[in-house]
Amino acid sequence: MKKPDQHRPTEAEMAILQILWETGPVSVRTVHETLYPTGDAGYTTTLKLMQIMVSKGLAKRNTEQRTHIYRANVQEKIAKQNLVTKLVNLAFKGSESQLVMQVLGNRNASPEELQQIKDMISLIESNQNNS
Amino acid sequence: MKKPDQHRPTEAEMAILQILWETGPVSVRTVHETLYPTGDAGYTTTLKLMQIMVSKGLAKRNTEQRTHIYRANVQEKIAKQNLVTKLVNLAFKGSESQLVMQVLGNRNASPEELQQIKDMISLIESNQNNS
DNA sequence: TCATAAATACGAAATGTTTCGTAGCAAATA
DNA sequence: TATTTGCTACGAAACATTTCGTATTTATGA
Incomplete structure (x- = not known):
């Protein structure tokens, strides 16, 4: 069996996770404006990414209100360690x-x-x- | 002006660079068999990647002989440092x-x-x- | 109430990376 | 010489990721 890639967020997902970790449960709007204060990307881009993250199990959301509230569903340390491990294997022979x-x-x-x-x-x- | 991404090899490119750095100038065949001893990928896959690497400036090649000989065209330390920097910015607030x-x-x-x-x-x- | 604003859902385009099939040519060899 | 083998070139398929346009619904407030 194969190791699930669940804890290997992509680059864009990682940027969002940082915000979820730091600020706790927030709306898409908040994440979007934190990430792109100058409007460098469309709102639906952020929305779509966060929806994908839920489907991957990287985040959870509360849909009771119209404005959904998202929170991280992976541990910060573990996710980061996975990225470190990937880099170490890729460029430092695992050391x-x-x-x-x-x-x-x-x-x-x-x-x-x-x-x-x-x-x-x-x-x-x-x-x-x-x- | 934008920083050239020239020293940010992709994952597959990085694997090839490792071999070029370690073993010095070699043919595609050598790289391919080092990388996939059990034939997990087709030869032309490796060939294509190495051609792309030349076009990106990540590698150079000598075409005097029919079998081209490739060598790395980026410094090991710099390339690796770029990957580290990328990770640090992505996951460790630049620290x-x-x-x-x-x-x-x-x-x-x-x-x-x-x-x-x-x-x-x-x-x-x-x-x-x-x- | 009605128009506007703000949110989600969703498909698909755009982009980047990896993989492969096929063609053509040169070299080795039967 | 004729055949087979091994190489490059190249386009395109296959995938993964990111971005966006549009439709729909819900709230807001003029």
């Missing part, structure tokens, strides 16, 4: 640390960010020692 | 360190990998202090 090395090597992280990452590593290390 | 945190938090990196990353951070930090 996540290779991806991390590339990111660290290629860009100027601020001292604060580096400290954050070091703290994270310490945390993982202490967990490893406790198990 | 690469947020991506790193997600990767570290979600998966079991080995102690060796963690050490590698720590070394990398130290290196960056010492560079920051010297500038």
Whole structure:
């Protein structure tokens, strides 16, 4: 059997999910205006995408009112991890640390960010020692 | 003016680029058999993709011999960084360190990998202090 | 009430990517 | 030489994703 692609949102779907995750349940109108403040796309484009997301199980909606209210139906972490995994398999031979090395090597992280990452590593290390 | 998407290979193109980067200039036949050892795709599929890659500037080819020899025409690091940037913008609000945190938090990196990353951070930090 | 505005539903066009079939030609070989 | 094999070229089919036009319905307010 094949792994369901349910947690691999497309690019456009991902942009919408971000908004659903951040702002909680909202209408299509709200998503649309957040996404295209300058009206770069038609309203029905956003509507259609969100309807597709419901049909794929990426979102749910409440249809009690005339204006339907949508919410995310996938976990933020899981969805993002799936995207990371896809990239890692595509470009880094499946090695996540290779991806991390590339990111660290290629860009100027601020001292604060580096400290954050070091703290994270310490945390993982202490967990490893406790198990 | 718009940023040329020249360094944003598609998924299939990326798979081919990996081979070009790893093995150097090769024929379509070689790429095809590396990619599909069990013949999961037709030869002309690979051929067509590689021709497209040339037209997009992702690859170059030597046509002196009857069997054309292809080589990558984008730098491995740059192409991969572009993919990373795309993901970071799509899912991590443009913050690469947020991506790193997600990767570290979600998966079991080995102690060796963690050490590698720590070394990398130290290196960056010492560079920051010297500038 | 009646016109306007705002929402959903839906099909289909537009776009991008991948896959493949066929034709034509050149090289190897029976 | 005649046949088969292997290569490129190219158009188009097959798919997936995104965008939009139109019809219909429901609410709003002049």
